[in-house]
Amino acid sequence: MYGDGRVLFVCVPSVSDVTGAGGVAPRWRLYIKQLEENGWRVETWTVDKSGLEMLPRCVHPFYPKTLIDSPSPLLIWKLYHRLQIGDIACVLITDLFNDVNLALLCYGVGIPLVFSVHTDGSKLPGGVPWIATLSQAITARLSDALVTTSKSFAKVLEERQVWRRRGERALYYAPLNCSELPYQNITKAQIETERTRLFGGQILKTRHLLTYVGRWSAEKRIDLLIQVVQKANKKASITLAIVGDAADDKVAADLLQWHNPPSIIILRGMRRRGPELVATYLASDWIVSASDFETFGNVAHEAASVGVPAILQIGPGFIDQIPTGRSDRGVLIDFGHDKADEQLIQAIRDTQHLRPQDVRNAVDTQKEGLGVQDVLAMALSRHSLESSSIFFRFVAIFNAFIVASFLRAFCATYAIYLSCALMVSSLFPSLRKSLRPPSRRVRWAGALSLRYIWRNQLKLWRQNSNPQLNLQQEHGQQTPTKEAETLYSTRRRIALAVEAPIHNSRRGTSIIHGGKKAVKEHAER
Template sequence: MKLALFTDTYPPQVNGVAKTLKRLVHHLEKRNIPHIVFAPDSNQEELYADNIHRFISMSFFLYPECRIALPNLLKIKKQLHHFKPDLLHIATPFNLGLSGLTYGKKQQIPMVASYHTHFDHYLHYYHLEWFSNLLWRYMEWFHQPFSKIYVPSTETKEHLEKRNFANLALWRRGVDSELFHPLRSSSGFRDRYQLKRNYLFLFVGRLAPEKSLDVLQKIITQMPDELNREVDWLIVGEGPLRGALEQDMPSNVTFTGYLQGEELAQAYAASHLFVFPSTTETFGNVALEALSSGTPAVVANKGGVTEIVTHKKTGMIAEANNHDDFIQHILTLVNKPSLLKEMGLNTRQYALSQSWDTIFDNLLASYEEVIARKVLQTKYQKAL
């Protein structure tokens, strides 16, 4: 198998899609599968590699961490002709994805896609609901030619089925349970950020409207005073709302910006609860990372994250956009330390069952099935 991957988001960009695709590339390397990647440019030269081809890009207004590349079509065509891929995996529906789609159609190469982001959900937060019908018409057209469209959750699958998408297949996400581990907790991390109170509550994500940060702010500011005096909040991430949030949040809230690797793992492990009110997640990688770190999560009852957290076992599921319900669930856990501890054990046990190797190997098997089906179809057509 020889795979060509097209994506408009890739490290050093920091988001769940970019991280997942980077892990996929590492797995391809581990399994000795030849591959090339077409991705947006990077100002970090050390991230360039012979099989990663980058193009000038600009940020996408709905999601600045996702880039709109300006691909050189002749260069892409030349590189693909030389590489001779057996399969194209198109991860984003923007310019690079369109380039791959156009080439795959002309050359009749098997193609699969992956759907990562509910851009239609984002429109509400940017007052662009009028754009919804046009967006869906484009998305439906774009995804028609693919042999399989991989989605990260049953919720996402059902969302697309309502739009008459066909050939949908689950491709769930895993977690690095060695990196995100309860033993990463250390007093040194809390000292670094001067987190002295008895409890540490954590949010990790892009600081943007679609993450329901207005709900998070109400949770923090309307918590009962007797509990708030005992709680430090840690907000990990960057985004357009950071400046306004820093001005409006109380003194027990600390903003770290982006954290990665060991430092991010320490943040999860040092926390007592992960609080995540976002309703737009197709999966929710950050929630799974929290669970792997032994940290129960309180999440909204909308989106793919509900397939990660089990209510009253690995966390609590609150009514979406209802800050009072989040607060009540948080109070329940704080007032029952034995339940919180039991949940911490359950979260780790669940995360250990979510192996990246198993998930990626299942994806590779699905790739091979698509390729084999195309070979059989070609032989049949020739026989006719």
Template sequence: MSPARALTASLPAGSLPAASLPAASLSTASPGSGEALHVAVVSDAWYPQVNGVVRTLATTAEQLNRMGHRVTFVTPDRFRTVPCPTYPEIRLALFPDRRVTELLDAAHPCAIHIATEGPLGYAARRYCLARGLPFTTAYHTKFPEYLQARAGIPLSWTYRMMRRFHAPSSGVMVATASLRRELEAQGFPNLRDWTRGVDVGLFHPRPSILDLPRPILMYVGRVAVEKNIGAFLALDHPGTKVVVGDGPQRTELMRQHGDVVFVGAKSGEELAAHYASADVFVFPSRTDTFGLVLIEALASGVPVAAYPVPGPLDVIADSGAGVLDEDLGRAVAGALRIDREVARARGLHFTWARCAEMFVDNLQPFDGAVGQRQAA
């Protein structure tokens, strides 16, 4: 398989339609020009991982294809990898620089977006800097807080590393205004807004599939320490707590909380049906940058209970679709009184089409031939 074909093949079959526009015809496109772009997206997070980063990138790419743009992915499935310590399902590329260079040279993109700060992200960053090519990045994950929670690494150390990574970026895309303010205070430059969307055709109110004592309090997402799920499971509240998802902390939490229903990871219609079966969606995380699960729950007609932190603050705002409180139990009690139609209305506010439009507006296109001439 040729490098160019390998790139487009990195997306699961059927996820994105094949683009027919040749790269040479795309080299002078720019955001807002009405012309098609050929965007290379480099990400250390990709299938079979199930998380917000992967869903955001894949769905944004689908929208970009519908808009007439072409998206090429550089992802771990094209490299020799090793499992990430403590997260074996996350694969880290080994010595990726040469292969990244081959793939990007073959693709001839007219814009490069680096989605993650992992081995592939660093290799793509070096590629762009060596050729004087502009690129954009995104701040998907609060790694400083994540590493502090898991390994006790001081926030200042990791923020210094993250600032250095993003400093040359033409635009650092962030999902919420709260996160933007936090990063501005940490000295991050060139911040750009990039919201998220929800498939309102999939996630919508429907009859419950769960025959459990009410109210049903539900968490959906990765079952890991940085998600702070223990704060939810420790609540003394009538009804049933349900956890939808999998992860490294699941066995431990199942052992500690025998009264909680763990249903494992779900997807598609089955996931949507579980959302709609809840009476309240409980989001205990303090480290997410957005929380796609929040708007999936809202679109399903389920009010939200969460802490007043970035992500929930921006998603709920003054909509009345959820209750944010430092006392999570009090937030749950308040959310139970919210009309489900109010939650659904807030979910309809977020669209993937708008997400894709903002992504394009944030890109920094260049002549696709420039990098090849400079590398020669």
């Protein structure tokens, strides 16, 4: 569908936070490029923009680098005036805190709405599943089209009754073309250099190299992945390299304690999209993930596009990439199974013969799904068949302001609760259980120590502004810069955030002896 100069209004967390593997921002950066090439005028309102076209950031002392939008009646008022101008043909929103109130506003103004789901909110740590599902269901009911990133997750949304219109199915996108990750220009020397880095500075030709690349967070189940590899190492020679970063320094610090060469290599620092990221993919024998949180799994798709197979958790998103459980793209296993280590070893044996060209050919055969232009066409056609009275539209606009005000009060109250709960847990650890279920988020949010709490709070007060994106630690300092085209990046190369093997003085050079204690701590979290 050609835009013919019409305006598409897009509300997403970011289209410029594209440093690192996977993520929603690179996807939307490419979608917007495709839309503009097809004649659409795209107006984006994001969390990381400045000025009028900015969704207010939810600034929290323990999540200083997240891209979470903050609900606000002022935002609804500002968007209401923008939508009333009359030049907007369609509105598209993704997973935002403001989903329900934005959907009510679009319904009241009478503008077609597309709800694009990229996150399984019911599985976020510390969240309440039924609330996340209810929020998505209300937004979907007020939308003209619901679209997600894979066929399997579209089915999940239908089973949860998030989308339940008679005769209409939830839509899903076709896999993206990873043209921004060219592998042809990567030399053997670059691959060997990166492979040495992933092995912790050593050249180990007899070990299999499995790599996890991407964001470090609780829902990715990286600790489970490490435990399975450690167990498998009793029967095979496997190195697991964990490459990425966390929004919370405490989460990163916890993960760095697993560093135990040559079996477990923890490298903190996102790889820059382009040759650096491609070199990391190509230097790996397999890309691995134990996450059961994915709606598609962009990292595995990117790796397969350059010719690297994957060993992935059985679950939504991943089963779209490897539909039969075993193919030229890799193998699906259950990392939560008692014999996951045996499944991992067998998966390595079954796929070690694959050539890069075999993997790339398998990617090229999987094109099922819709383009973003097709989704817009369906939403506009559905909207033309619907009509609502002026009274219901007025009620929807009024409720948009009510919901925004309620969510704003909730955010403020919850932030106060987190701060108090952290302090109470620090002073009286025995009371931690009485703080559940929110204490799950509290424990994950940061260290249970007053020193850590006050250090982060003071740092936030000193900034007196919203923190920048893509901060990267170099020698203990954070040095953000702002480049052209509103892309936030680092001043120097992101790739070398952690070069030398880390010696853990508290646990000694080996992490294995402290494994049971670490597993217990992660289980409590």
